Amino acid sequence: MLLLHIGASHLNTEESQTSNLPIASWKYLTPPTRVLCVFLAVFAIALTPNGHWWTWLFYGIWLSAIVPLSGVKLLKLLQRLAIESSFIGVVLLGTLFQKSGEVVWAWGWLQITTQGLTILGSVALKAFLSLLMLNILTMTTSVPMLLHALRVLRVPSLLVAILASMHRYLSVLIEEFNAMRRAAASRNFASHKLWRGNAQQRAWQRQVIGNMIGVMFVRTYDRGERIYQAMMSRGLKEVPPIMEVQPAGLQDLLAVIGTVAIGLLGQLIYVMRSF
Template sequence: MILLHLGAMHLVEAEKNQTLWHRLTPKSRLLCTLLLVFAIALTPNGRWLTWAVYAGAVGLIMLLSRVRLWVLFRRVAVEFVFIGVVLLGTLFRDGGHTLFRWGWIQITTEGLTVLGSVSLKAFLSLLILNTLILTTSVPALLHALTALKMPPLLVAILASMYRYIAVLIDEFHSMQKAARSRNLMGNPKRQRIIVGNMFGSLFIRTYERGERVHQAMLARGYQGLPPLAETQSGGRGDILALTIMISVLLFGQAITFHAP
C-alpha cells in the first residue's frame, strides 16, 4: 500500500495542468476537500439523497481536475480493501427487521443501512482525498496546512515522514537484495525469520540514519517545511470556489434536516 502511494509524493506533472481545479491555490483545494469530507462524514445514516448531492460535487471536482481515473480508482480500491475489513463488522447489528439469522449471526435492515451508509461515506471521502493528493504536490499540501494554522510540530512531523519514507524503502530493498545474494530467501520456513530480523535491523538503522539526516537538513537551512518552488496567491476564483462549496454543503444539509 505504501509503494502504491509513494509515486504521488513526487508528482509534479499534475501541478502543470491548467484546469479550473489546478488554478485554485493549494490552500483553497485543501479547504474545499476538508469541508466536503467533514460534511460527508457527519451526515446521519440513510440520507441517500444528501450523499447524491455530495457525490455530484465529488464527480465535478474529479471532472475539473482531469485526474487519471484508472490511477484514482486503483488507489481507492487498495485503500478500500483495508477499510472493508472494519466496515464488515457494521453489518451484524441489532435493529430493524431480521433478514437472515444463523446462530448468533444475524443480518437486519438496520445493519444493511449502516453498512451502506458507512461504505458510501468512506468511498466518497477516499475519492476526493485521493483526487487532492494526485493533483497537489506534498510540499504544497504542507504549506497549505501551515496556512490553515495547523500545529507547526505536526506539520514538521508530516514533512519528515514525506522526506524519509523513500529512504526507508530504499534501505529495505538493499537489505532484501543482500539477503537474496546470500541465498537466505530461498527457504520459505526461514524467510519469515529473515524478514523479521530485517525489520528489527531496519528499526535500528532508521533511528541512527534519522539523526544524521536531520543534522544534514539543519546544516542546509531546514526550517520545518520542504521548499516550494512557486507560491500562489488567492484570487476571485478561490473565493468563488469556496462559496460554491459551502452552498452545496448547506444545500445537502438542508435536504438532511427536511427529510422524513
C-alpha cells in the same frame, strides 16, 4: 495512507497535463483553497447521519463533476481508490454484525441485520467519497505546496513539521527495505522449495521475517536520526520553501462559497427527508 501513496509511488502532480482545462477548473485554485474545499467537503460528508442516501447521492454527483475539472487520469484515480478501499474494507466488515434491527442472515452467533447493512453502506459511502476528494487533492498538488497550504491555514507548526519529516523519511524506509529484500533474495530465502516445506520451516520463515522487520525499524531509526542531524546542521526548516506562491483570487473565493453552499444544500436535503 495517502502520504504513503505519495512517497512510495513517486508520483508527480498532473498539473502539467491540465493545460486544456477551462479557467474555472480545479487547477487554477491556490493550494490553501484546495485544502479548505476538501476539508469542507469531507466534513459535510462525515456529518451526514447513517442511512441518508439521497444526500450522499447529491454529494456523489457533485464530486463526479469535480473529477474531470481536476484533470486527473481516471484509471490512476481508480487504482488508488482500489488499493485504499482494500485496507478500509477489512475494518468496515466489523460494522456489518449488529444486534439491533431485523435479522437478514444468521449462522450461529453471527447475524446480519438491516441495521448492520445500513451502517456498512453508510460508512462505506462516507469513506469512498472522502477518499475520492483526498486523492484528487494529492494527485494535483505537490507535497511542498500541501505543507505550505497547511501553514497558511494556521495548522500547528509541529504537526506540519511531523508531516514533512514523514514524507522525507519515506524514501529512507523504502531504501532500507529494498536492501534487505535483495539480501534475502541473494540467500535464496524466498525460493518456492522453502515455502513448500513443512509447518516447522514455515514457522521459522515467519520468525525470520519478523526479525527482519524489527531490524529494518532499528536501521531506519538510526539512519533517520543521522539524516535529521545533518539537516539541522545545514539549517533545516520545518517546511520546504516555496519559490512562487500563487495569490488567491476571485475564483478561490467563489470555490469556497460554492463548497459551503453545496454542503449546506446537502444537509438541507437530509433535514427535509427527515420530516
